[in-house]
Amino acid sequence: MRWRAIKKELSHNKWLYIMFLPVFIWFILFAYWPMYGLVIAFQKYNVVKGISGSDWVGLKYFKQFFADPYFFRLIRNTLLVNIYGLIFGFPVPIILALCFNEIRNLLFKKISQTISYLPYFISTVVVCGMALTFFSPSVGIINVILGKFGIESIYFFQDPAYFRTLYVLLGIWQGAGFSAIIYIAALSGISPDLYEAAKIDGANRWQQIRYITLPSLVPTIIVMLLLNLGGMLNTDFAKIILLYNPAIYETADVLNTYVYRLGLKESNYSYATAVGLFQGVVGFILVYGANYISRKVNKTSLW
Template identity: 55%
Template sequence: METLRKHVKRDKYLLIIILPVILYYIVFHYFPMYGIIIAFKKFYPLQGILGSPWVGFKYFEQFFGSIYFWRLLKNTLLLSFFSLVWGFPAPIIFALLLNELKDNLFKKTVQTVSYLPHFISVVVIAGMIVNFTSPTDGVINTILGVFGIEPIHFMNDSGYFRTIFISSGIWQEFGWGTIIYLAAIAGIDPQLYEAAQMDGATRWHKMKHITLPCLTPTIVILLILSLGHLMDVGFEKIILLYNPATYETADVISTYVYRRGILGGEYSLSAAIGLFNNVINLILIVGVNYISRKVSETSLW
């Protein structure tokens, strides 16, 4: 306790700075975990969480036996998987390309323009997508019309939803994700590049044998974090874009929870579905972290 007191006294200003973050996680992440128990109860608001009767795994069985279970699971995994496959390498490639630019002014301008979409509201992004894909006056259909192609109702065709959702997500986030990789590249010892150049290495060789290996720990950590959120799809944008005509490919676990829990008032069922979703995420992040630690000796813990 004496050692703890000395450390607190020594680092009191740092602790004050981090205090809002700690309070945020306690209030909005740890304290609400108390409500998880309604997944195992038939929740009645008037009786409260503790007063509601226990029903065990009834709502889990109801969800697993639902005709929507496999569709929701498939859509969630496919959207997350393809977003990861196409979206994860994008900032890495862009960071490597930016690093090769010699004109600092042009480099900073491109970087600034690339991460500006990150600050655009999801509502605005959804509105832009709807306007661009409009069958009457949308930019995309206007261009297709020049080539004699009939207007396509993109937002009412389930076959286009995944492409629109994933591509718009990459456009919005790849520039922002580049910042981390550029910071990691900036930390690479310049003497490595100088030594490689003296040995006759080309820019491609330096990228392949110096930049990428030095970026590997950062890439592995971010990949683990991304896989830990594999079941978390950006449901806000999905809710703004989807409709009953695109449920076949657009409806995911989080949107189903929203409809059944918030709109339908089935709090126990939605809590059970949400808990299932989070357990899968936990298993993924622990498993991937374990594999990464064994294979590459780089891990979160």
């Protein structure tokens, strides 16, 4: 009976499954099949011998990583940039979506949304180049404005104190508009009857947002929050690589950049893989734990 039901489902939605097939193949080839390479984390990997011929060393590289003098600095920097991004960046797309939802002029609404999406489609290389130019101590527009007020030029990308702030602000500017699409889609699914009933009861716009709009967004917000928690030990690697330098390693050096230097620059593939596996395991634990708590408390979860 079960096979018959599966066959009926495949026959009924065959075109959907055919369209999904390239995505499925992509994930198998580029997401799941490469996971076999994680075994390198437990070997003294030799390029000539390959994975099957390399010597097994067990947890050597994990112990080495936990004893690394930079371990706590890497964890601290990675967590802080993500926590700041979550605190200051996560609410911005929600606020943007609420603002767009309240615009009644359709032309202005479309133009505003398009402008907010555009930064997402600008290459990270270009974004970082713009940031380095704008915050340049000699010709940067920010320092030019500060100079008009008698303030000396600030070396933003040479001072560790400014890096996290700049990184988070760039992330918000580049991704907030695009992330708002999800919340806009969720808002479009709210029944207009709820707002009509609220108007009849005398509710103003703020009260409608408080008692109808925000509660309707809660499931979407929770799902997005859970997905964000899974990346707490991951950062925008390309952006940091393009912005940081040895002078600001104290606040800018994160797990991803450390893996890059070890794995590619020093060819220590086993150590770099061990650090990457550690990131993945911690991310999985965070998502699973947060999902469990959400399911128990709010009845909303990813699975």
